[in-house]
């Protein structure tokens with residue numbers, strides 16, 4: 093990303109009304125921006141400054157957003173492959189844990205924030221982006237509804253594997269995914285991923301049973 097873009101809004105008194113256009117901001121390098129960012133934050137508790145470093149996917153996707161140029165096909169393919177290579181299947185090959193624990197993880201937005209007690213177990217905050225159960229009416233919709241996920245898709249080995257991979261590293265299927273990389277970024281443990289998997293697939297889970 094050689095140039096930063098900023099939006100200039102000019103309100104004019106003329107009949108033309110409001111004009112808006114994007115202009116490249118010249119003379120400011122990526123390094124300048126990183127220096128400002130690094131000087132603006134300090135590490136607190138579990139939160140270190142390495143999260144200011146973009147992953148290869150974030151870099152490519154930010155560049156696409158800034159320039160409007162699509163990511164070249166071969167770059168996308170490489171990014172998807174790299175993301176998939178970071179996925180670790182469950183060591184005991186058991187994909188499903190306890191849906192009741194999974195529901196608590198899906199509800200919890202705790203973890204990895206400067207205000208959290210260091211070492212506290214993170215939640216998945218799944219409801220922030222997904223509808224999952226009928227009884228929870230406070231949910232976000234950046235992601236698709238996961239209501240009846242297991243009921244509508246079944247629990248064939250391929251479906252379990254796809255869902256595990258997606259939760260572990262969402263970029264393995266969508267290079268510019270907005271979903272956190274719960275396994276690869278160390279947000280959830282293997283056991284916690286099993287528990288949210290059970291929330292999605294267990295026939296007794298409220299996801300499939302309300």
Ligand code: HEC
Nearest residue numbers: 216217218220221234235236258262266269270271272288
């Ligand atoms: C910040 C938003 C966000 C959070 C938090 C989030 N997701 Fe997602 N999720 C998405 C988006 C967006 C998609 C659509 C595909 C994509 O862009 O990657 C998605 C897709 C999925 C899919 C694939 C759905 C399909 O139709 O195949 C599953 C499964 C899923 N999420 C599970 C979860 C679980 C479980 C959690 C919590 C541990 C979670 N997500 C947290 C944004 C989020």
